[in-house]
Amino acid sequence: MATIWIDGEWHDRASAKVSVFDHGLLYGDGVFEGIRVYSGKVFRLREHLERIYDCAKAIDLTIPIAPDEFGRIIEEAVRRSGLQEAYIRPIVTRGVGDLGIDPRKCPKPTVIVIVDGISIWPPERYEQGLSVITAGTPIPHREALSPRVKSLNYLCHAMAKLEANNAGADEALMLDSSGHLAEGTGQNLFVLKRNVLRTPPLSAGILAGVTRGAVMELAVAAGISVREELLNRFDVYTADEAFLTGTASEIAPIRSYDGRPIGSGKRGPVTKDLMARFRRLVGSEA
Ligand code: PMP
Numbered sequence: 001m002a003t004i005w006i007d008g009e010w011h012d013r014a015s016a017k018v019s020v021f022d023h024g025l026l027y028g029d030g031v032f033e034g035i036r037v038y039s040g041k042v043f044r045l046r047e048h049l050e051r052i053y054d055c056a057k058a059i060d061l062t063i064p065i066a067p068d069e070f071g072r073i074i075e076e077a078v079r080r081s082g083l084q085e086a087y088i089r090p091i092v093t094r095g096v097g098d099l100g101i102d103p104r105k106c107p108k109p110t111v112i113v114i115v116d117g118i119s120i121w122p123p124e125r126y127e128q129g130l131s132v133i134t135a136g137t138p139i140p141h142r143e144a145l146s147p148r149v150k151s152l153n154y155l156c157h158a159m160a161k162l163e164a165n166n167a168g169a170d171e172a173l174m175l176d177s178s179g180h181l182a183e184g185t186g187q188n189l190f191v192l193k194r195n196v197l198r199t200p201p202l203s204a205g206i207l208a209g210v211t212r213g214a215v216m217e218l219a220v221a222a223g224i225s226v227r228e229e230l231l232n233r234f235d236v237y238t239a240d241e242a243f244l245t246g247t248a249s250e251i252a253p254i255r256s257y258d259g260r261p262i263g264s265g266k267r268g269p270v271t272k273d274l275m276a277r278f279r280r281l282v283g284s285e286a
Contacts, residue, residue, distance in 0.1 A: 002116040003081035005073055010080065016114070023106050024093025028153040030109075031055040034186075034247045037078050037086040037115070038282040043247075045071055047210045048090075055149045056092055063092050064109055077115045087118035087248060093152065118248045120186070121170055126275070129255025129267050130244070132184075134233060135160035135172035139182040142205030147182065150207060157185040171244065173236070173257070176205055181231040187244035187252070188212040191235050192224075192270050198235065201228035211245040211278075218277045224270065233258070241268030251275045 004016035011017075024030040033052045036043045049067045056063050063070065074088055090113050097106035121130065137159040139147050156174070164172035164185070173189060176182045181200060183189055188209040190199045197219050202208050219226050236242050240263045242254040251274055253267035 001081055001083075002114065003077050004115075005077050005111075005113040007111055013116075016112075018093075018110060018112070019096045021096045021098065022093050022110055023095065023097050023101075023103065024091065024110060024152050026097075026099070027094070027101055028151065028155070029059075029061075029103065029106075030091060030093030030152040031059065031061065031150055032089060032091040032152060033150065034118075035074070035088040035090070036247050036250075036282070037083065037088060038285075040078070040084045041285070042074060042078060042088065043282055043285060044210050044214070045074065047213070051150065051208065051210070052090060052092065055151065058146065058149050059151065060103075061092065061094060061109060063111070065111060070111075074113055077113045081115040083115060083117070085117070086115050089114040089116075091152070120249050121252065125170060126250075126252060127267060129253040129262070129265075130170035131168075131256045132171045132173055132244075132254050132258075133164055133167050133169040134258055135163045135174045135185075137163065137174065139174040139176050139205065141177050147205045147207055148202065154185075161185040171252075171254075175233075179232070180204055181233060181236065182206050183209075184244050184246070184249075187246035187249045189231070189236075190215065190243050190245065191231060191239040192241040192268065193235070193239050195224055195270075197224050197226045197270075198229050198231060199226070200231055204230055209245055209247075211247055211250065214281060215245050215251065215274060215278065218274055218281060222273065222277065236262065239263065241271050243271045243274075251278050 002013045004011040093110040095106035095109045160172040244252045253271045
């Protein structure tokens, strides 16, 4: 059952409410996380906590509780939900202020933890692969709204997703302002060519995905060389295999990009193997 914690109070879906004066709502001023629960156990909680504290620091927002306490609240929320397989959404907003943008008017950040389920695409996509397009909407410039900050400003990502929907595609890849591939609307990108796995570097201005990190470790353990390199659309068009990674999305194969089949046009063998390794990893850490 969906379970929500807001500033010390427990709620269900119906009673969980925030103020219309919260700057998370008024200005997208805040940060969030997305974490999976496998077999009742939170996957890589420490990494997700580190990221949300780093992101909060980057926007000069002080999370009013210590990381250990935040972790305990998250674990308790999962326990109360009774869910074994779940998705957790911690959120920290600038808090309740007035209608002006000034963050000084928000004396206390709002802290929220939501535990519920999530499903991005139907299960068969994980076997057939996704159809992906290039979004016309670029990722925000890294010095404007750094994509390394998992902020409540996902409007560009939502617009890119809308473009995918309008094109009848499953997902969209966003370019950075110089035309390099950045990431999906909620996923990191990997391409495989001749047993070399490549993914854009963090310095390109992308989110440091926890799943991205796990997949890089798994690939190295599988004897695949992994490189962080700037990628162009050409690299996806001509890849043997390509896939997306994310907490909600897990590992999702790409079968076509901008209408071109990727590799065989089906999920490739390396992607399939990494998906199996990922399944074992989340099982072993659970
Ligand atoms: N990029 C963006 C823009 C995202 O929102 C996400 C999801 N958090 C990711 C990449 C993947 O990150 P992670 O594997 O940590 O979920």
